[in-house]
Amino acid sequence: MxxxxxxxxxxxxxxxxxxxxxxxxxxxxxxxxxxxxxxxxxxxxxxxxxxxxxxxxxxxxxxxxxxxxxxxxxxxxxxxxxxxxxxxxxxxxxxxxxxxxxxxxxxxxxxxxxxxxxxxxxxxxxxxxxxxxxxxxxxxxxxxxxxxxxxxxxxxxxxxxxxxxxxxxxxxxxxxxxxxxxxxxKSEPKILAGKRVLISAGPTREPIDPVRFISNYSSGKMGFALAETAARLGAEVTLVSGPVHLSDPAGLRVIRVESALEMQKALESEFPRTDLLIMAAAVADYRVETVAGSKIKKEDSGNLELKLVKNPDILAGLGKKKKHQTLVGFALETDRIVENATRKLKEKNLDAIVLNRANEPGAGFETDTNIVKILFPDGTVTEFSKMLKKDLAGQILSVCSRVMEHNHV
Ligand SMILES: Cc1cc2nc3c(=O)[nH]c(=O)nc-3n(C[C@H](O)[C@H](O)[C@H](O)COP(=O)(O)O)c2cc1C
Structure with missing residues (x-):
């Protein structure tokens, strides 16, 4: 041999x-x-x-x-x-x-x-x-x-x-x-050669005042693994990441953002020149309506009430602007998981949705492994067993490449 x-x-x-x-x-x-x-x-x-x-x-x-x-x-x-x-x-x-x-x-x-x-x-x-x-x-x-x-x-x-x-x-x-x-x-077929891939990763931080924020537990590991793997598979990759403790992967462009609004701006400006968008970020659903200009002091208030307003649904917004692009979302559900993910898939005009299980060992935010299902608009489902996020990234991207081929990108 x-x-x-x-x-x-x-x-x-x-x-x-x-x-x-x-x-x-x-x-x-x-x-x-x-x-x-x-x-x-x-x-x-x-x-x-x-x-x-x-x-x-x-x-x-x-x-x-x-x-x-x-x-x-x-x-x-x-x-x-x-x-x-x-x-x-x-x-x-x-x-x-x-x-x-x-x-x-x-x-x-x-x-x-x-x-x-x-x-x-x-x-x-x-x-x-x-x-x-x-x-x-x-x-x-x-x-x-x-x-x-x-x-x-x-x-x-x-x-x-x-x-x-x-x-x-x-x-x-x-x-x-x-x-x-x-x-x-061992040569890996460059299945994404010539494709421009945009990936979002990590959480967003919604400021309360100059020293406090609301956020979530997203580590960015899944989005970073997707970005690194897409680059290895030949794609030109832009990674838009919220605040995470991961260093910039080599060989791709990284845009660091903090809030949901900043992430929206970065993704919207990149979207027109994108062939495949994978939204792996855990964007905060709400932000504080009025961010205090200086630190809120304990003695100034009794209980503190924050009014939260809805953040824009970035993926749904991009779904409306979709032309040649293939759009893939992530859903992290705890209840009625398949039903909720299927609804998101349709409402947001997605080509596929990756369904994470939040409440199982070896899956979700801070782990190195994940357990997912991918749902498609025609009702078909591909299930994956527990595997390293790095390996799963390869599987997800190979599914994306097939969907893009089908969409004639
Ligand atoms: C007998 C001997 C064996 C050594 N073996 C090792 C070793 O196996 N691994 C290691 O990290 N350093 C080892 N060292 C220390 C390195 O040689 C030393 O840190 C040196 O500065 C390394 O320089 P380099 O990284 O530029 O080659 C050894 C030193 C001696 C004297």
């Missing part, structure tokens, strides 16, 4: 951990599968494996210095390397290099090339270090940042470590790393 690695250019960053001694074998396996491999080494990595060895097995001179002296045409070599990469692997990734990658340092050839990667190049990071270093909150926070950027983190194996201790921290065997690399490169 032909490997996914065949004919691909793999950039391999080797940093200064003891497991660097396993990297010649990794290079050998990647080459055997038909890849061409360019190795980048940090200076500390050279204490564990020599550039001569890695240069020989990769059949390419190893790169380390950002200022490489007399190499011909070399000043922007990291940019050229980055642009021809099919995949960037960092193995082993030391705690130090993880921190640099997470925070955008560019002080050696490995970290500088990482920053120069085009957003569509996938990144595989293989951390390897002593258990205490691995479980340290600083390392875990850095890994979370890298994961949030959509990079694949191959978790370390649990077992005996160079320090004599035992625990998670061992670099997985080269065969496992090569297999993971091939899995990442």
């Amino acid at each position: 032909k490997s996914e690695l065949n004919g691909k250019t793999i950039l391999l960053g080797v940093s200064g951990g003891i497991a660097a001694y396993k990297t010649p074998e990794l290079v050998r396996l990647l080459k055997k599968a038909g890849a061409s491999v360019q190795v980048f080494m940090t200076e500390p990595a050279k204490q564990f494996v020599t550039p001569v060895t890695l240069g020989t097995v990769s059949e390419n001179p190893v790169l380390s210095d950002v200022f490489p002296g007399n190499r011909e045409g070399s000043w922007t070599v990291h940019i050229h390397q980055a642009r021809r990469a099919a995949l960037f692997i960092v193995a082993p990734a030391t705690a130090n290099t993880l921190a640099k990658l997470a925070h955008g340092h560019a002080d050696n050839m490995l970290t500088t090339t990482y920053l120069a990667l085009p957003p569509e190049v996938p990144v595989l990071i293989v951390p390897a270090m002593d258990t205490d270093m691995f479980v340290h909150p600083a390392t875990q926070a850095n890994l979370e940042i890298l994961r949030g950027r959509g990079h694949v983190i191959l978790p370390p194996d649990d077992g005996p470590l160079a320090s004599g201790l035992s625990g998670p921290g061992r670099m997985p065997e080269p065969a496992k790393i090569a297999e993971t690399a091939a899995g990442i490169l």
